[in-house]
Amino acid sequence: MPSLDRVKSMAKELRASLAAQDIHLGHSACLEIVARQLGHDSWNILKANSDAKTELAISIVVEHGREEEAAAFYQRAFGAVRGGVYLFEGAPISIDLRIGDVAIQVGGANPRREMEPHRGGPFFPKANGAVSAVFTLEVANTESAVKRAIDAGAIPRGKLEVATDGRRGATVFDPFGHIWGLRDKTPVRLRRAA
Structure with missing residues (x-):
């Protein structure tokens, strides 16, 4: 809904x-x-x-100082819609976005916590895929969605493949180390029948 x-x-x-x-x-x-x-x-x-209804909001943590760059990437790559910006001493520390009905908050990792990991995160990925979650977007056409993401700066993680449910899918790394899965909303065989 x-x-x-x-x-x-x-x-x-x-x-x-x-x-x-x-x-x-x-x-x-x-x-x-x-x-x-x-x-x-x-x-x-x-x-x-x-x-x-309970709604899920996602916080994506990037390196401190890269919040604007990340928000701009998600807008270009995945069609995110920008919302509010939270500032600290005049600089953005968190930016609200929406992809479809999902609220996303892009925030910078606290540099003090990065220097004192025993205090706990959240931390930004230090290498591509050094994450504990994968973000999956269901799209009308995976091939064009992957191209759009790569054109915006994503790095391919694997090739476009057809899953056992008949839907095409692929994964990419965003420029900040997070993994995004892109998959067709409709299985290939159903689209061909229509």
Whole structure:
């Protein structure tokens, strides 16, 4: 289900589209329409379901001072949408992004903690793949998504292959050492049949 902000945005887009056709509905009426399109009986039910829903946000740690570079890469490579920026002494220490419905916060590793590892991280990867998680994006076309990521500065990790479920996939290292898996939303055999 899209985030509440996205649902509100969809209602606003619907209202503007209808107004362009000289059909005037209030924002609340458009919220009701969008809620029904998403399979809910009403906006109130959609909102209640959303309020009860747990959402995951991801923090990606990069080397201190590379936050802006990382945010720009994720925007170019994966279509991330930039949100707020948190500053410390005038410099960014954390940048909010969104990829689809997933909230991502790109933050710089604390240099003091890097010098005193016994205090615990989080730390940035010191080598490509020196991480404990892989970020996976489901895309319309893996081949073009991999090309876009490489054009933005990613390094190929493996070749494009077809998995046992029939979906093509590949992995890349981002310029900050993190591994990103890119895989087709639809298996190759189903796309060919359509």
